[in-house]
Amino acid sequence: MFGICLILPLAVTGLHAETTKEGKDSNVTAAADSCALDPINTLIREGKIPAAYALSKTLYARCHDRPHRRLYAKLAFWSKDLSTAYRLIDAFDPNEKLYRQIYAARIIRDLKHGGRPAIPPFLEKDYDVLSARIDAEIRRGNFSHAYRLSRRLYKLYHTKEALEYQANLLLWMKRYPESLKRFRQLGDREKVKELQKIILEERLARTDRKITEAWKRSDKERARKIFEHLDSGAKKLYRRRYRDNACRVESTRMLGIGFDHVSYSDHRYRDHTDYLEFTLPIQRFTVYGKVEKTDRYGLHDTRLSLEIYPPGVGEYWGYFSLSVTPDADFYSHYSAGVNLYRDFGSEEIGVGYLYSHYDLQDSHLAHLEYTHFFSDYLSLKGAYYYEFSSHSYALQAEASYSTPCHLEIKATYVYSSSNELLTDSRILRERGHNLQLELEYPLTRHLSVGGRLLWQQSLQSTRYTTRGLSLFFRSYW
Numbered sequence: 115m116f117g118i119c120l121i122l123p124l125a126v127t128g129l130h131a132e133t134t135k136e137g138k139d140s141n142v143t144a145a146a147d148s149c150a151l152d153p154i155n156t157l158i159r160e161g162k163i164p165a166a167y168a169l170s171k172t173l174y175a176r177c178h179d180r181p182h183r184r185l186y187a188k189l190a191f192w193s194k195d196l197s198t199a200y201r202l203i204d205a206f207d208p209n210e211k212l213y214r215q216i217y218a219a220r221i222i223r224d225l226k227h228g229g230r231p232a233i234p235p236f237l238e239k240d241y242d243v244l245s246a247r248i249d250a251e252i253r254r255g256n257f258s259h260a261y262r263l264s265r266r267l268y269k270l271y272h273t274k275e276a277l278e279y280q281a282n283l284l285l286w287m288k289r290y291p292e293s294l295k296r297f298r299q300l301g302d303r304e305k306v307k308e309l310q311k312i313i314l315e316e317r318l319a320r321t322d323r324k325i326t327e328a329w330k331r332s333d334k335e336r337a338r339k340i341f342e343h344l345d346s347g348a349k350k351l352y353r354r355r356y357r358d359n360a361c362r363v364e365s366t367r368m369l370g371i372g373f374d375h376v377s378y379s380d381h382r383y384r385d386h387t388d389y390l391e392f393t394l395p396i397q398r399f400t401v402y403g404k405v406e407k408t409d410r411y412g413l414h415d416t417r418l419s420l421e422i423y424p425p426g427v428g429e430y431w432g433y434f435s436l437s438v439t440p441d442a443d444f445y446s447h448y449s450a451g452v453n454l455y456r457d458f459g460s461e462e463i464g465v466g467y468l469y470s471h472y473d474l475q476d477s478h479l480a481h482l483e484y485t486h487f488f489s490d491y492l493s494l495k496g497a498y499y500y501e502f503s504s505h506s507y508a509l510q511a512e513a514s515y516s517t518p519c520h521l522e523i524k525a526t527y528v529y530s531s532s533n534e535l536l537t538d539s540r541i542l543r544e545r546g547h548n549l550q551l552e553l554e555y556p557l558t559r560h561l562s563v564g565g566r567l568l569w570q571q572s573l574q575s576t577r578y579t580t581r582g583l584s585l586f587f588r589s590y591w
Contacts, residue, residue: 149179248264297309432455453467464484466483521554565585
């Protein structure tokens with residue numbers, strides 16, 4: 115009897131446990147068979163969102179009331195099934211947070227996929243929507259619109275992300291000073307250094323464009339002043355980046371001294387000339403001047419010559435030449451000339467005329483020349499000179515390598531038919547073959563040294579050879 119009593123409680127206990135387990139499973143089954151929401155809420159509390167979403171979907175297929183619709187939409191949103199959530203969005207009031215979240219998520223998704231969804235007024239200030247709109251405009255390359263949105267985002271929320279948007283967008287739009295300001299606010303030292311370099315390079319590029327434009331207008335003083343506005347560090351970098359223009363603007367003025375010495379193979383006499391030369395910009399004109407004292411035949415002449423370069427007009431440029439020799443013994447008493455050139459890019463054509471007055475006769479010398487430029491520095495020139503009084507001519511060929519930084523190598527050959535004095539230039543004065551080599555070499559940025567070698571074979575009845583040597587120093591500033 116007692117044994118039976120002991121067994122019965124055990125049997126009942128086991129039966130209860132089995133019934134409880136079956137009850138839990140049957141609750142879910144029962145929920146599926148009814149419209150009860152409690153099983154779904156139980157799964158949510160247990161963190162079983164996928165199971166809750168699946169059960170909600172099953173229930174909603176049968177129970178189309180508002181509570182099921184709301185719960186189904188919420189679980190769809192949590193499960194990132196935005197299409198379903200958005201389809202059921204009318205289960206919520208527009209003032210509800212979840213309504214705005216679902217709507218915003220749908221807009222953000224459309225923006226990420228290249229869409230252009232309409233933005234309702236209640237989401238115009240939403241942080242995530244604004245961020246997504248900025249990203250979408252960036253992908254489209256519409257940086258200006260993205261920047262306006264980023265300013266609005268920063269004004270509303272003052273976040274680091276919004277400031278980063280502004281900094282990067284300003285950088286991409288090449289508004290470097292404003293971008294630098296934002297990166298300084300962010301404390302990004304690397305970007306600050308990078309932008310400082312970019313800003314300096316941009317400043318130098320603008321400076322170079324201004325200098326080039328001023329130089330083309332023959333406004334050398336303006337070009338020099340533009341350069342002088344740079345600080346010492348910027349000038350140093352400009353010289354490295356834009357070497358030729360830097361040399362030009364730092365060489366608008368020149369002062370030089372030198373001598374020419376010529377001897378003859380028959381020892382008849384020697385020529386010796388000491389000279390002072392200068393270049394000076396005056397307004398938009400450039401003046402080159404030379405004062406030379408020459409000893410020849412035991413006589414002495416002192417000559418002043420000027421070349422005046424007015425501003426060029428389009429592809430045309432030229433200069434006027436003047437010279438005066440008081441009480442001249444062998445130079446002309448005075449001379450005046452004009453030269454005009456037309457630039458065709460890699461080619462140039464020039465014409466010129468020079469009138470010279472001597473004691474016994476006047477000289478009228480005209481010339482035509484053609485130059486081909488192989489590069490910015492290397493050129494080859496051919497020229498024809500004709501003197502009307504004596505009907506003499508000369509043919510000239512000249513190869514030149516010349517840089518704005520005072521490195522010049524020049525070789526000139528002339529054949530002259532003249533047996534008489536043509537000009538004040540030795541190389542055209544006598545019939546024969548003439549060869550001249552010239553070199554100028556920069557010692558520093560502001561100082562150069564140079565010289566010339568002259569060889570002349572006379573073809574007159576009394577044949578002789580002339581040899582010449584020149585040396586000069588020039589200072590530029």
